[in-house]
Amino acid sequence: MAPSAALHGPKSPATDERETPAFSHREAKRLVQDLFTPKPALYWADFLMTVSIGYGFAAIYLMAPAFSVMQIVAFLVSGLALFRVGIFIHELVHREEPSMIGFHIAWNLLFGVPFLLHSLLYRSHLDHHYPRKFGTPAEGEYLPLASAPIRETVLYLAQIPVVPLLAAFRFLVLVPLSFLYPPSRRWLLEQWSSYTINPYYRRVIPSTEPLGLWAALDLLCLLWLVVVIGLIFKGFIVWTTVGMVYGLSISTIALNWVRTLAAHRFLNTGGNMTYVEQIEDSQTIEGRSLLTLLLFPIGLRYHALHHLFPLMPYHSMGEAHRRLMSALTEDSPYKKGIFPSLWAALRELLRGARVAGKAGQNPMQAWRHPRTATYAR
Structure with missing residues (x-):
């Protein structure tokens, strides 16, 4: 299925929103126009090599002597590789052209289904790119953490250990019930089918949603879980292995959730943001350290660039960023979210949280009770 305006949200008009004295979206796009063509062969090579490393070192981790250097190293390498595969x-979500269909299938079979994270669970990400929803409770990837007390960031991180358990519950209990009692199917898709950081998010299912594919992927994940549980009770998989796999899963989720804290400023308190404000809120991590490369794979350190051009493939982002940095003026909104490292971005977020705590303000109320909030939809 080719990308379309219906899939990626309505295009913002080239008026006040995207053309200002400090920034021209039209001019920015002209600078990078030749970089939008994906290279499927590169996607395949990167994915297959990384998934092989991830599963290969996972096997070493499971078989190595407990707490040995070999096991610790294998755990770290496998966790980082599987994190990259998951990303x-x-x-x-953004690459649904015909040339990438095979890649979609392979990723789901080799990673999405085994990790109970098939690709449609992240299709809610499109709300994050819808201009009227970005930064509000109507999308699932934004929380006002830098405008709320630090305890909200702690609560955000506390969700990490329960994510695999909730996924298992969804597929083992809710998915079968949704087929046995069809009226509950839409409720499941709206309330329990989005991989997001906002636990209060409620997904809107459009008429174009591929419900047949949803059912197939849900059933595959359910079948996988049933087989694994059967192997456990037959004694082919011991509970120690289950605990080790759970720990590995938690590590990959933790890497992503910590990385997400540097994706945005997370200052907005629920109201609609202009296009320029959305770009200023999106952050870029420019550091070239090994840690930056490992924690921001697949182009994620160029997050402002991604919000400028959601359809730009990850392998083009480095070159596109260099061109924009060279051509744009110093007061450009694109340059306002540049950070040298993850730690610098986290310090900025925690500084805002401390100020909010002292002021006694907490805009999370709008997220916890979105139906009664005053933000504009």
Whole structure:
């Protein structure tokens, strides 16, 4: 299915929103126009090599002597590799052209289903790119953490250990019930089918949603879980292995959730933001350290660039960023979210949280009770 305006949200008009004295979206796009063509062969090579490393070192981790150097190293390498493989889901949401269909299938079979994270669970990401929803409770990837007390960031991180358990519950209990009692199917898709950081998010299912594919992927994940549980009770998989796999899963989720804290400023308190404000809120991590490369794979360190051009493939982002940095003026909104490292971005977020705590303000109320909030939809 080719990308379309219906899939990626309405295009913002080239008026006040995208053309200002400090920034011209039209001019920015002209600078990078030749970089939008994806290279499927590169996607395949990157994915297959990384997934092989991830599963290969996972096997070493499971078989190595407990707490040995070999096991610790294998755990770290496998966790980082599987984290990178998982991040490809972000590309899948934006790459639905015919040349990438095979890649979608392979990713889901080799990673999405085994990790109970098939690609449609992240299709809610499109709300994050809808101009009227960005930064509000109507989308699932934004929380006002830098405008709320630090305890809200702690609560955000506390969700990490329960994510795999909630996924298992969804597929083992809610998915079968949704087929046995069809009226509950839409409720499941709206309330329990989005991989987001906002636990209060409620998904809107459009008429174009591929419900047949949803059912197939849900059933595949359910079948996978049933097989694994059967192997556990037959004694082919011991509970120690289950605990180790759970720990590995938690590590990959934790890497992503910590990385997400540097994706935006997270200052907005629920109201609609202008296009320029959305770009200023999106952050770029420019550091070239090994840690930056590992924690921001698949182009995620160029997050402002991604919000400028959601359809730009990850392998083009480095070159596009260099061109924009060279051509844009110093007061450009694009340059206002540049940070040298993850730690610098986290310090900025925590500084805002401390100020909010002292002021006694907490805009999370709008997220916890979105139906009664005063933000504009």
